Amino acid sequence: xxxxxxxxxxxxxxxxxxxxxxxxxxxxxxxxxxxxxxxxxxxxxxxxxxxxxxxxxxxxxxxxxxxxxxxxxxxxxxxxxxxxxxxxxxxxxxxxxxxxxxxxxxxxxxxxxxxxxxxxxxxxxxxxxxxxxxxxxxxxxxxxxxxxxxxx
Ligand SMILES: [Zn+2]
Numbered sequence: 001x002x003x004x005x006x007x008x009x010x011x012x013x014x015x016x017x018x019x020x021x022x023x024x025x026x027x028x029x030x031x032x033x034x035x036x037x038x039x040x041x042x043x044x045x046x047x048x049x050x051x052x053x054x055x056x057x058x059x060x061x062x063x064x065x066x067x068x069x070x071x072x073x074x075x076x077x078x079x080x081x082x083x084x085x086x087x088x089x090x091x092x093x094x095x096x097x098x099x100x101x102x103x104x105x106x107x108x109x110x111x112x113x114x115x116x117x118x119x120x121x122x123x124x125x126x127x128x129x130x131x132x133x134x135x136x137x138x139x140x141x142x143x144x145x146x147x148x149x150x151x152x
Contacts, residue, residue: 003127007031009134010090016145022076023083030087033064056095057110061088097121
């Protein structure tokens with residue numbers, strides 16, 4: 001799992017491109033869902049790690065986002081579903097790049113396979129540097145889009 005700041009930076013950058021503030025907010029929520037579910041199962045429910053790992057799998061996230069989209073009013077549900085699922089997939093893509101010491105945590109084909117994947121592009125100790133860079137990306141994104149919207 002990458003850190004929260006990095007996930008928010010990526011989602012904020014992609015969400016700003018949508019041009020819809022409400023969808024962007026839902027996308028930001030979606031980018032938090034996999035880790036909220038993972039940590040909720042792990043710490044709040046006391047589940048074993050292997051039972052929480054499907055929280056970062058593409059297919060279970062479709063079901064999660066479909067259910068979560070039902071919390072919105074009917075007219076916005078399709079956009080909410082797409083925004084939530086896009087946020088979740090952005091989260092999984094960022095986590096996919098991490099080095100999990102060759103173990104991987106992304107169950108890409110769950111429930112049909114328990115095969116785990118990782119790309120190993122960055123190690124957990126690199127997260128400190130990524131957080132600083134991500135905070136800069138958040139600020140630059142805000143400044144660029146506010147300048148475009150002529151708020152600044
Ligand atoms: Zn994660």
